[in-house]
Amino acid sequence: MKDRKPLYLMTPALAWLTAFMVIPCLLILALAFFRRGLYGGIEYTFTLENLALVFDPLYAGIFLKSAAIAGLSALIAVIIGYAAAFAIAAAPSRRQPILLFFAVLPFWSNYLVRTYAWIVLLNREGLITGLARWLGYDAEMPRLLYTEGAVVVGLVYNYLPFVILACYAPLSRLNPEIAEASRDLGASSWTTFRRVVLPMTVPGIATGFVFVFVLSIGNFVTPALLGGGQFQMIGNLIYAQFLTANDWPFGAALSMVLIAIMMGLLTLQTFATERASGAKREES
Amino acid sequence: MTQPLLSLRNVQKHFGTVRAVDGLNLDIQENEFFALLGASGSGKTTLLRMLAGFEVPTGGEILLDGKDVSNVPPNRRPVNLMFQSYALFPHMTIAQNVAYGLEMEKCPKAEIKTRVGEMLEIIQLSHLAGRKPDQLSGGQRQRVALGRALIKRPRLLLLDEPLGALDKKLRGDMQLELKRLQHEFGITFIIVTHDQEEALVMADRVAILKDGTLLQCASPHDIYERPNSRYAADFIGVMNFMPAKVSNGRLLGAHGKPVTAQIPEGLHEGADVVVAIRPERLKVSAPQGDAAGSLPRGRVLATAYHGLDLQLHLETELCADPITVRLTAQEADQIALSQGDQLELGWDAKDTRVFAA
Ligand SMILES: Nc1ncnc2c1ncn2[C@@H]1O[C@H](COP(=O)(O)OP(=O)(O)O)[C@@H](O)[C@H]1O
Ligand SMILES: [Mg+2]
Numbered sequence: 001m002k003d004r005k006p007l008y009l010m011t012p013a014l015a016w017l018t019a020f021m022v023i024p025c026l027l028i029l030a031l032a033f034f035r036r037g038l039y040g041g042i043e044y045t046f047t048l049e050n051l052a053l054v055f056d057p058l059y060a061g062i063f064l065k066s067a068a069i070a071g072l073s074a075l076i077a078v079i080i081g082y083a084a085a086f087a088i089a090a091a092p093s094r095r096q097p098i099l100l101f102f103a104v105l106p107f108w109s110n111y112l113v114r115t116y117a118w119i120v121l122l123n124r125e126g127l128i129t130g131l132a133r134w135l136g137y138d139a140e141m142p143r144l145l146y147t148e149g150a151v152v153v154g155l156v157y158n159y160l161p162f163v164i165l166a167c168y169a170p171l172s173r174l175n176p177e178i179a180e181a182s183r184d185l186g187a188s189s190w191t192t193f194r195r196v197v198l199p200m201t202v203p204g205i206a207t208g209f210v211f212v213f214v215l216s217i218g219n220f221v222t223p224a225l226l227g228g229g230q231f232q233m234i235g236n237l238i239y240a241q242f243l244t245a246n247d248w249p250f251g252a253a254l255s256m257v258l259i260a261i262m263m264g265l266l267t268l269q270t271f272a273t274e275r276a277s278g279a280k281r282e283e284s
Numbered sequence: 285m286t287q288p289l290l291s292l293r294n295v296q297k298h299f300g301t302v303r304a305v306d307g308l309n310l311d312i313q314e315n316e317f318f319a320l321l322g323a324s325g326s327g328k329t330t331l332l333r334m335l336a337g338f339e340v341p342t343g344g345e346i347l348l349d350g351k352d353v354s355n356v357p358p359n360r361r362p363v364n365l366m367f368q369s370y371a372l373f374p375h376m377t378i379a380q381n382v383a384y385g386l387e388m389e390k391c392p393k394a395e396i397k398t399r400v401g402e403m404l405e406i407i408q409l410s411h412l413a414g415r416k417p418d419q420l421s422g423g424q425r426q427r428v429a430l431g432r433a434l435i436k437r438p439r440l441l442l443l444d445e446p447l448g449a450l451d452k453k454l455r456g457d458m459q460l461e462l463k464r465l466q467h468e469f470g471i472t473f474i475i476v477t478h479d480q481e482e483a484l485v486m487a488d489r490v491a492i493l494k495d496g497t498l499l500q501c502a503s504p505h506d507i508y509e510r511p512n513s514r515y516a517a518d519f520i521g522v523m524n525f526m527p528a529k530v531s532n533g534r535l536l537g538a539h540g541k542p543v544t545a546q547i548p549e550g551l552h553e554g555a556d557v558v559v560a561i562r563p564e565r566l567k568v569s570a571p572q573g574d575a576a577g578s579l580p581r582g583r584v585l586a587t588a589y590h591g592l593d594l595q596l597h598l599e600t601e602l603c604a605d606p607i608t609v610r611l612t613a614q615e616a617d618q619i620a621l622s623q624g625d626q627l628e629l630g631w632d633a634k635d636t637r638v639f640a641a
Binding site for chain 2: 175177178180181182183184185186187188191195196199200
């Protein structure tokens with residue numbers, strides 16, 4: 001690098017992150033290698049038992065379940081969010097900022113409030129049941145709240161604005177003449193979308209997907225509120241280790257595996273984005 | 285007379301109150317190399333986009349081989365457009381870009397392979413077939429865009445300022461190259477440009493657009509030698525304009541003496557006109573006798589040497605702007621010239637055009 005000045009400007013941020021983020025995290029994660037003492041204490045003898053326990057079928061199952069729910073939420077959020085971003089990018093450029101503003105508006109309200117709102121909607125005698133009754137549906141309503149479906153709905157709803165923003169960026173930067181060139185060369189609108197628009201906006205989709213997945217897999221608020229007590233995701237499990245079971249070493253081991261999964265995905269996504277954009281210019 | 289390949293009948297395109305194209309009538313024959321020339325905003329791109337199918341005319345008809353195609357979508361027209369931005373697919377290689385149009389026609393794989401190979405030969409990019417567009421130079425990208433459109437063998441190829449992004453030397457080469465390809469493929473080309481020289485060099489016929497209307501449509505020679513309006517005369521090449529007034533069937537110049545000119549019919553007494561003459565039609569000579577001679581005189585303000593010719597800028601009483609004279613190298617050798625010299629200026633009436641002021 002020729003000019004080092006910009007790097008100096010990063011020093012405060014790096015110092016802050018190191019002091020208040022990286023070091024505490026490492027300290028907690030280090031606990032994973034120690035034994036759990038009696039009455040919730042920590043016995044400082046090295047062990048790999050905690051990490052091994054994570055891969056016990058019981059806990060590995062919760063990991064897989066969480067990954068499945070996070071994956072489903074990310075998939076649904078990407079489909080809905082991409083469609084919305086597409087529509088916004090196709091609107092007259094004057095109106096796009098307003099539409100974007102409305103798309104991310106829910107984001108500015110409190111996470112808990114937003115999630116509680118869904119309880120009101122999905123409740124046994126909530127708004128959705130009320131609406132079905134009003135429309136003349138008399139049979140027994142299936143249970144809506146405290147189901148996996150409710151958790152997925154809550155996660156999708158909460159993280160949708162991320163996806164819209166992530167997909168809007170590449171869609172709005174797309175030169176409309178490129179899609180027109182495809183039409184001009186004989187492609188239908190659908191083929192143009194599939195062969196040109198979609199591949200060119202993969203980076204946005206990947207970013208949106210990984211974002212929702214990573215935020216969902218570790219989430220514990222939404223599963224607790226919308227999934228009810230009987231339903232655990234990995235975030236709830238970690239929460240319980242630290243706050244109720246008082247097994248900090250096992251909680252740390254679970255966190256370590258979760259963080260490893262997240263880091264792996266984020267790295268993969270960065271790599272995919274770079275490849276898809278084909279940005280490796282060979283200056284000659 | 286054979287049916288024209290393309291006929292425009294009173295074609296209009298209005299965007300709200302903007303009349304981008306305002307009642308065009310034009311016939312283009314098969315195998316023609318046709319140039320649309322006009323200032324920025326004159327409606328050139330809008331016209332091409334209507335021909336390609338991206339805009340539906342708000343009025344009139346576009347006939348291709350005698351059939352109205354105004355409402356046929358772009359992917360169903362035997363017409364291809366080479367975009368001003370080239371609009372290459374950045375995620376595909378050069379070979380994939382060129383193959384795209386044939387894939388859309390559901391050509392057999394083997395045929396696509398040979399035809400893409402041939403096209404890459406023609407546009408001289410075989411060695412870069414596996415590169416992505418952003419790894420190419422401007423000139424190479426331009427050739428990819430051309431190859432991608434030509435491989436479809438359209439009835440009509442539309443080129444929107446195809447050479448606009450290239451440097452001067454490359455433009456000259458590509459002008460000849462485009463003409464060669466047009467001849468070789470036997471495809472009708474409509475090329476848009478705002479560079480009048482480019483239009484004259486390449487085209488069989490040139491049309492001048494102004495504010496969405498057709499001002500003149502003629503061969504490069506006629507456009508240059510017989511412009512039909514002051515705007516056309518000014519737009520193409522260099523032109524000297526001298527103000528004059530009709531008086532007793534003659535034209536009186538700004539200096540109050542008669543001006544040699546071919547006077548068109550229908551000019552009424554006292555009308556204000558301009559007399560237009562090309563720099564290469566003017567003759568200069570060393571002054572003979574006294575200053576009261578019949579020929580107007582000028583003082584040399586500047587000379588500019590261009591290799592083959594010499595341009596003189598003369599200050600005269602004929603008009604406020606300096607008059608430009610172009611002399612061949614031989615002509616220039618016969619008169620010693622230096623700044624401040626007085627010269628006599630002459631021309632033939634048949635070389636002038638007279639327009640309403
Ligand atoms: N989509 C559009 N909406 C509104 N006005 C347009 C649109 N496209 C072109 N125009 C207007 O039509 C006129 C002609 O534009 P254009 O065809 O691009 O000219 P050129 O290519 O000759 O520079 C301009 O005044 C331009 O602003
Ligand atoms: Mg244009």
